Amino acid sequence: MLAYSxxxxxxxxxxxxxxxxxxxxxxxxxxxxxxxxxxxxxxxYGQGEKAGKLYQVEFGSVRVSRLLxxxxxxxxxxxxxxxxxxxxxxxxxxxxxxxxxxxxxxxFRLSTRADISRELLPLALRNLTRAQEHLLxxxxxxATERVAAFLVDMAERQGGLNQIALPMSxxxxxxxxxxxxxxxxxxxxxLRETGIIKLPSLRNIEIRKWDVLQRMSQ
Amino acid sequence: MLAYSxxxxxxxxxxxxxxxxxxxxxxxxxxxxxxxxxxxxxxxYGQGEKAGKLYQVEFGSVRVSRLLxxxxxxxxxxxxxxxxxxxxxxxxxxxxxxxxxxxxxxxFRLSTRADISRELLPLALRNLTRAQEHLLxxxxxxATERVAAFLVDMAERQGGLNQIALPMSxxxxxxxxxxxxxxxxxxxxxLRETGIIKLPSLRNIEIRKWDVLQRMSQ
DNA sequence: CGACTGATTGACTATACTCAACTGCGGTGG
DNA sequence: CCACCGCAGTTGAGTATAGTCAATCAGTCG
Numbered sequence: 001m002l003a004y005s006x007x008x009x010x011x012x013x014x015x016x017x018x019x020x021x022x023x024x025x026x027x028x029x030x031x032x033x034x035x036x037x038x039x040x041x042x043x044x045y046g047q048g049e050k051a052g053k054l055y056q057v058e059f060g061s062v063r064v065s066r067l068l069x070x071x072x073x074x075x076x077x078x079x080x081x082x083x084x085x086x087x088x089x090x091x092x093x094x095x096x097x098x099x100x101x102x103x104x105x106x107x108f109r110l111s112t113r114a115d116i117s118r119e120l121l122p123l124a125l126r127n128l129t130r131a132q133e134h135l136l137x138x139x140x141x142x143a144t145e146r147v148a149a150f151l152v153d154m155a156e157r158q159g160g161l162n163q164i165a166l167p168m169s170x171x172x173x174x175x176x177x178x179x180x181x182x183x184x185x186x187x188x189x190x191l192r193e194t195g196i197i198k199l200p201s202l203r204n205i206e207i208r209k210w211d212v213l214q215r216m217s218q
Numbered sequence: 219m220l221a222y223s224x225x226x227x228x229x230x231x232x233x234x235x236x237x238x239x240x241x242x243x244x245x246x247x248x249x250x251x252x253x254x255x256x257x258x259x260x261x262x263y264g265q266g267e268k269a270g271k272l273y274q275v276e277f278g279s280v281r282v283s284r285l286l287x288x289x290x291x292x293x294x295x296x297x298x299x300x301x302x303x304x305x306x307x308x309x310x311x312x313x314x315x316x317x318x319x320x321x322x323x324x325x326f327r328l329s330t331r332a333d334i335s336r337e338l339l340p341l342a343l344r345n346l347t348r349a350q351e352h353l354l355x356x357x358x359x360x361a362t363e364r365v366a367a368f369l370v371d372m373a374e375r376q377g378g379l380n381q382i383a384l385p386m387s388x389x390x391x392x393x394x395x396x397x398x399x400x401x402x403x404x405x406x407x408x409l410r411e412t413g414i415i416k417l418p419s420l421r422n423i424e425i426r427k428w429d430v431l432q433r434m435s436q
Numbered sequence: 437c438g439a440c441t442g443a444t445t446g447a448c449t450a451t452a453c454t455c456a457a458c459t460g461c462g463g464t465g466g
Numbered sequence: 467c468c469a470c471c472g473c474a475g476t477t478g479a480g481t482a483t484a485g486t487c488a489a490t491c492a493g494t495c496g
């Protein structure tokens with residue numbers, strides 16, 4: 001159980017989040033003021049910075065990414081409200097984390113070595129499985145399948161409802177799926193034209209043919 | 219320290235393997251006969267099977283992969299002598315593992331919950347970082363960069379020598395890098411023609427221009 | 437020595453990228 | 467309140483990279 005009350009935010013809801021376990025009392029706050037606000041685009045930590053703390057998304061969303069020298073970017077994961085991130089293999093951050101939109105982050109530090117392992121292992125293993133599954137998407141699926149898989153994943157993480165909120169830009173989606181914004185846009189349009197999704201607004205999607213989308217994602 | 223002596227095999231040597239920690243005495247054998255032989259292509263475990271044991275490559279090499287319904291395959295990682303694999307987020311294997319060549323596998327089971335976490339967490343975190351770095355390769359690098367990155371990684375894992383042994387087929391390399399065997403072959407030829415590598419035989423590569431290769435891999 | 441399998445090479449094609457023009461939403465100021 | 471501006475997103479045309487299919491080559495094993 002958390003040592004602090006955890007007020008839930010309005011957007012990116014996550015009613016049935018299977019990713020993060022219930023934290024035990026071995027999680028203690030890293031600061032006396034354990035929750036900070038990050039405006040859209042703000043860096044939470046950078047590649048190469050010293051690691052150690054843990055972070056939980058209180059409200060908003062976060063992208064974890066890595067840049068190549070020439071500016072190409074790969075987003076390895078998105079984090080929605082409730083999810084925990086920031087743990088590393090050594091004492092250095094190998095990736096950077098930024099707020100996608102206005103985001104509240106709670107900081108933690110684990111008390112003992114034993115606690116660290118007990119709490120973190122299930123989290124690390126789940127993230128490992130997720131990363132490996134994303135490797136299949138990037139390595140062997142075409143652009144349409146990638147977008148379909150992304151929408152299905154986002155919908156499931158938001159409680160399996162038909163209405164989903166996308167806190168991230170088309171650029172973020174492209175950098176997560178290893179395709180360009182133009183390709184993302186074209187596929188959204190194609191899915192809309194074939195009645196599989198509706199686009200009430202840029203950042204909101206309604207899934208109309210769940211079964212078709214699921215089949216498209218393989 | 220291992221409870222058993224660990225004779226090292228001839229091929230895929232791994233003199234300075236930073237991936238696996240020294241196992242403590244909390245690792246106990248899962249069977250009275252803790253080491254098994256797998257011929258090339260043999261399945262060590264399959265997707266969907268019950269997980270629980272840990273596996274260490276005694277000699278030979280292993281590929282961990284996942285198949286799509288239509289036969290497309292993504293290899294998420296290769297394991298060389300000394301490396302440990304088989305841990306999962308839940309009690310089910312989400313991927314399958316097969317011997318690439320004649321391979322000896324040692325089985326383990328961890329004794330207590332505390333031991334499991336203490337031993338496994340650093341391993342899981344390191345694998346997570348590796349998987350995330352591979353996401354960058356699959357998502358944002360072109361075929362030449364992928365092959366270069368693969369060769370650099372294999373060379374480093376085999377002690378940073380110029381001579382490297384590739385236990386896997388071109389198909390395996392392609393399925394790891396998310397490209398076709400023809401593309402792998404064409405890029406090997408191009409690297410050979412430009413004097414960056416030599417190909418003494420199909421499964422042996424000599425790196426001639428280490429700096430160029432490293433720069434190509436970004 | 438021949439057959440089989442895996443690898444290479446070539447010709448052609450398709451998918452997704454690049455570059456560019458245009459659209460529309462959201463915010464700001466007159 | 468409406469008009470304008472700017473940026474994110476969409477759409478289009480042409481291109482390049484890697485894929486597909488097919489033929490050939492080479493290495494291995496019986």
